[in-house]
Amino acid sequence: MREAFSNALVRLALADPKVLLLTGDHGYALFDEFRKRCPDQYINAGIAEQNMVGMAAGLARVGFRPFVYGLAAFVPIRTLEQIKLDIAHDDLPVVLVGDGAGFVYSHLGTSHQSTEDIACTRAIPGLEVLSPADRFEMTACMERAYAAKQAVYLRMGKSDCGDVHAQTIPELKAGGLVQVLLGRSDRPGLIATGSMVRVAVDIAQRLNLSVWSAPVLKPFLSDDVCAAARATTGLVTLEEHSVLGGLGAAVTEITSEQQPTRVLRIGVQDRFSKYCGTYDYLLREHGLDRSAVARRIDDFVASF
Template structure:
């Protein structure tokens, strides 16, 4: 997915010389191709993320299309006030890219883990939130972000988990994508980012008739589509490498409660910090987001109905 991101940056930069890439002293190897192909469009703002957002706002006012890159623990979390007041308040078309969302930077501790970024960003007016699951969704999200007339936060999680699509999916902004076709019935899975592949694996193992939907667009999201999915399901299981408070599970529950009440199991990070540092796989296991723990949680939930 990071390679796809690099390719999209180069493509957009070559297409539009007003597209500028700003980084907070991160991503050197990632931007090698962009710096080679579009050297005059690259700005290293240094470890000063708040200033970088203010710079991007000024550039957007001057007619440029800034892409602001950082680790998701810093962009958007550290710079939330600047995003809100400098960019979103005046509806400026700035693309914010938060890399390493969730537990990707697990060994660096709580300061670099980002499990609250969706909740923080989706409550800000004029700020869309995208969360691609693979390189195909990343390309769709980058194109949608570039065409947007307002601010977008694009969240990149674990990037080496493989594809969930076999080709570029037909997608519209706000729409979810069916990655495993099933029949209307008991259980439907909705997932985003790194947990889409896990949802597919769990459905293949024990829920052969279940549909699995990927949600690359958290905000906006097609409420009619969500309503239709909930109406056809007895239980909806939502998976995300993010807090259960304010993330995709909350989005689905909010829509369902108003238009199509259904039992919803929200699987994500509970209301706590990580207890220890370790590998990405260790952190997923500590928080009960590994495949076996998720499957057991679903079985327990369904048994209690």
């Protein structure tokens, strides 16, 4: 997925000299191709993420299309005020890319783990929120972000979970769910985003459940959520993010008002990580490993 991000960024920059990449002193090989092919469109803003967002706002005002890259714990979390006031308030077309969302930087502790970024960005007016699950969704999200006339936050979680789509997906509509699997209508359905879509697919195949991916979290299309609720006996949401303010919250906000149904929210509970460790360890600690998620879904299916 990160390769798809890099490829899309290079392609956009070659086609449009106004596309700029701003990074906070990240020397990743991820940007080697961009630096090689578009050296005049690359800005290393240093370890000064708040200044970097302000710089991007100024560049957008004079006609550039900045892509601002950082770790999700810093872009958007550290820079939330600048995103709100410098960019979103004035409808500037800046794309903010938060890499390593969720527990990807597990060994670095709470300061580098980001399980609140969807909640924070969803609440900012005029800011679109994207959360791709695989390389195909990443390519579609990058195209959508570039075409947007407003600020966009693109969340990049665990990038090597494997594909959930067999081929390129159509252009993403605003807030639309993308169906990945069609299961039995007399059972609950799964709505997942980011890294948890792969988990949802693997579990759903065993239980013959429908799965929808949610690559666009804001604006979130109520018609698609209501249709998923009508097509199933209940919904399960899965996200590597807090259960407060994220995908599960968005789904329950819609269903409670427009299409009442039972919803099980699977995500990070209202607490910090207790220990540091590997990515797989952190998933186990928070009950988001495959076996723990499968047990909760099994119990939910059995309750109908």
